Amino acid sequence: MSDPILAGMPSEQELQRRLLGTPARRGGRGWWLAFAISGALTVVLVICVTHTISTGIGTWGTTIPVGWALAIVHFVWWIGIGHAGTFISAILYLFEQRWRTSINRFAEAMTLFAVLQAALFPVLHLGRPWFFYWLMPYPAVMKVWPQVRSALPWDAAAITTYFTVSLLFWFMGLVPDLASLRDHAPTRRRRIIYGLLALGWRGDATAWRHYRSAYLVLAGLATPLVLSVHSIVSSDFAIGLTPGWHSTIFPPFFVAGAIFSGFAMVLTLVIPVRAVFGMHDVITPRHIDNCAKLMLVTGLIVNYGYIVEMFMAWYSADAAERYQFFVGRPFGPNAPVFWTMLVCNVGVTQLLWLRRVRRNVAVLFVVALLINVGMWCERFVIIVMSLQREFMPSKWHGYTPTWVDVGIFAGTIGFFVLLFLVFLRLLPFVAVSEMKELRRELAHEEPSP
């Protein structure tokens, strides 16, 4: 307990003014530049998606044997990034980790936007995307329900549940702040919009009491989802026969990897935003340090997963498994991706043992970026490289992406940033009411001199 989680004890009015003031601020030149770039990339996304749907999935690099490639890599990557948000807001809330307060809103928004990107891919990668709803159990006239032994309907259910609960949780947390925004709105139009969203919140004690229980219940609902969603995503692979997929370690391995990459993305976003908005007293080195420590822990679990996978491949004495892990991945097609994964996820992660690295935001930003890259590579290795080297040597084939694959990925990054930029302008990205509450608690514990 070295560093404070709220530096300098700003007054309540000060917090209110600064945190709630962010949506009212005019966008500067930097904001507009970022908006223009991300908007352009979003247009690229629309073009690539249109091309895919009108011409066929053959415009991608997918082939047989590599029937799933970048689309599924990006699906898993984005879903993984989405994990930190719910982890911070639900699990850390239940464990009464007070340092979560200043970054939870932010992380929840990141979750929602990341899940939105992720949800694009399972639909787009279908041969006939217009029939995606056949994976949902709806009362169809054909009376054919999804085939529930397949992991894909579980996936559809898990992602829609996760998105719905994350959205509710995020919105629920926003209600008191929306009411504040309504009360301080400079224009009538804003007052009406924020007023409608605030659902008539007046902030009396009864409302707060109910609000607190509801928030706790939602946190309780969201907590198992953090673990279940990526477990189910991992089943898409683990229930298959493919050497490199057929493994019982996948659910915990995937969950750890998801939280690992999620915290990396939180840091990637929070470090620049903190600098731009001058939020050093609210998001203190303590927060950054805690995120880095969580990255280290989950990163080590991921490293343990690598060791177990390789050991089991060797121990199984199965020709296909051994080839997959000791020849196909390190020396086969696209092998540089495998080595990049090891360097980033195993090598770079060890830097986080050092306090100096965890306290240096510039270095930590680079580390977080590299871990994002490493986790992308991990998904590529698991999905694409496993399929490249399966059971039948006669059907071994490499994989090369096309410009459409790359365009869609760049497009989702653009769309993600675009949503985030709009969020920063329209809503307070730090939970104001919770911060004020935290200030009260802190002031009560150690009265300021």
Next chain:
Amino acid sequence: MLAGDAAPDERALVRAALGDRFGDDETWHATLAAGVIDGTAEAPVAVRPRSDAALIDALADLLVPSDAAIEVTLARSPAVEDGRFANNPWLQELPHPLTKQTWGNAALMSAATAERLEVVDGQVVEIKRGGARVAVPALVVPGHAEASITIELGYGHTAEGGPIARGVGGNAAPLAGAGAIMRDAKIRATSRRVEIARTQLEFGRHDREVGYQLALADYRAHPARLAERRGDLPTLLAARPPSETLQWAMTIDTTICTGCSACMIACQAENNVPVVGAEGVRRGREMHWLRIDTYVEDTPRGPEVVHQPMLCQQCEHAPCEYVCPVFATTHSPDGLNEMTYNRCVGTRFCSNNCPYKVRRFNWFAYDKPTTTAALQRNPNVTVRERGVMEKCTYCVQRIRGAEIRARMAGGAIAPGEVVTACQQACPTRAIQFGALQHEDTDMVRWRASGRTYATLHELGTRPRTLYLAKIRDLDGEDA
């Protein structure tokens, strides 16, 4: 009329041209229906293979040393012959039996010759002789003669060859002088590299349960060597109750399969299988429901090849079925793994989970009708639209046709009545199909052989298609 009959009856013209070889109308119609003229078969000739060790040794003495001047040999293409079939897309996309090259030819050579010329697979080699010049990519073939290059004819057509043949491969014919072997050609490696469109890139078995070859002496000494590669695996699941319907199955003898690939074309014609072009093959998107896997094994006498026709194995415990989220691939009571194209949304999970990699996906709208393609199509087989998965059905349309005929006649399907397209085209009868209940057929008898195995048996998929291992009999291979 001076110019003769303005609108002659075509049928009458054909009959008149053929003369009276068919006699009356009845014989004529019977001949048309049968497709052969009665009584014109050649008399069978009794042949006996000659094993002449002295001759083989004499031939071995003729082998050219590997440092001799490199000779160039021209050969006919196994797919397009001398080029007369070059405008046929099926044959252009038919993989070469040994190199698996489609859409073009190559300078075939041994690994040592490639090293000598300092070329790798796909590097363009320029060959000049007299005023003629041909540039084709180099391709290493295990077992090719040393200091020798083979180029297949029938490629490199100009506009007259037709729209499909134009510009595919290189035309080696102008190199030819008297005789097909040339020792005075100038061979030069260029710096240009091309990606050869091949349907198979790896020819080693890598200890997988595929493409078994056994030395004859070894097989005689250990006839049960493959016993663990077939039959039931330990399971906790209850055995399926015996079925009253006929259970369809296939047995393929890889000893007598020559890799000729007639089955592939027969399957393509029967099942409306599209062609994807060279770029599609490079991306690994060829649509053949039946392919021929070739595995090369080193023996004291040089590399030995086994061809394994690979089609949907119709697994009893099919890995594709449980991963399909929409019930598009399911099991029929008569043991077929069936595709319901209308239900397929195209997740491709089934293909990822198929260890045999026999499922094919419609990456683009391959079903766009062109006049000739529409005329060619088999009306009994559904044409698949963009975005759905497809694969071998054991020619289910022929099975259902036989069932209908049997029901109308009030009888049962006779042994050997249902013949798949691949089986029908196989010149060595290596492919046998039928019902497991018809015990007095080769298909069932073969399954009891000591050299029978299930491909990737260990996975427990219980394939209905079984293979008989190749037995090779080479000098110097003893148990």
